[in-house]
């Protein structure tokens with residue numbers, strides 16, 4: 329009798345998926361073929377968590393190239409064949425939802441017999457927006473189209489790329505809450521929130537930090553201490569080459585990066601990563617979380633698809649990007665899987681003086697990218713500085729001074745008249761910036 333009962337017991341997610349699923353190239357460009365967690369052992373626990381009773385909210389806060397999307401698809405596939413219930417898959421826009429459905433989800437269902445056998449004969453039952461299977465319905469929606477969020481009942485929901493959901497209509501609740509409302513009719517509801525983070529004050533991050541925030545600890549091959557892999561100047565290092573810059577430096581860094589254990593300062597090589605991950609374990613870092621809220625955090629250093637050197641290269645390139653702030657923002661969100669906050673960098677006077685060049689006042693450097701003049705208006709005076717900026721972000725102070733007022737009148741030149749008068753040997757500034765601060769209206773009038 330017990331053996332009969334066992335037949336009906338649901339299989340484990342990983343065991344079932346590794347036994348039954350083959351990933352078509354469309355679904356998994358990185359690792360097509362039979363599904364396996366061998367290269368990403370960190371996915372085993374998050375995947376099993378979807379069948380844990382009482383877990384209402386699961387957060388996967390994952391970096392780029394970590395296998396997040398494939399794992400979400402595995403979760404959906406598992407439910408279709410093992411524990412069907414109406415399900416909603418939300419993405420930031422309807423266009424994204426439809427194309428994701430066609431390009432990645434539908435091929436997975438159609439090319440695996442264990443899933444395809446649940447399709448109905450009626451072709452209208454299997455569209456990009458709605459898959460009505462013999463046991464459950466799967467709806468794909470974009471949260472930017474509000475009509476989509478408020479009809480059918482759902483028990484499970486995947487909120488994919490959640491940090492990119494826009495809260496357009498402030499009269500209404502946040503789209504995440506609107507979707508959750510629909511699921512709460514079921515007492516066994518479950519929501520899987522999956523995203524790279526955006527900013528610190530975003531809805532996704534603020535909710536994620538109320539979970540138990542698990543990190544994946546791996547043993548150091550040198551001293552055996554357990555540690556999470558983290559991106560910092562102390563941990564991700566490369567062999568120094570002062571003589572290189574630009575692409576040559578990026579190439580060098582890609583091939584000469586290693587990880588430094590914070591416990592023993594031992595050097596760990598990228599090829600050791602897979603062995604470390606096999607012995608890794610998830611550990612909660614927030615003891616105050618509710619038992620119904622589980623969170624997994626994983627940055628791209630764990631990815632089997634990118635090396636530490638490639639990650640370090642991304643960082644170097646971002647640092648030298650013309651739009652450095654934007655590039656570093658993307659690096660922090662995508663690769664570190666952390667929200668972006670302005671870095672505070674403390675630099676001593678001596679280190680600044682050490683970088684001084686030999687440009688005389690009013691003289692332009694030989695090679696620069698653009699010229700900018702910045703004004704800082706105050707109560708009695710407006711200070712200004714003209715700078716030449718190089719492609720790598722290097723800066724040359726070309727000229728500076730003080731004006732008495734903001735506004736240009738017949739009697740006194742203000743910012744506008746001053747800006748128009750500037751030139752150095754025939755070179756005019758490319759643009760000007762004004763820190764309007766407390767003087768916004770006055771500054772706007774002057775600009776006008």
Ligand SMILES: [Zn+2]
Nearest residue numbers: 548551589592
């Ligand atoms: Zn160590």
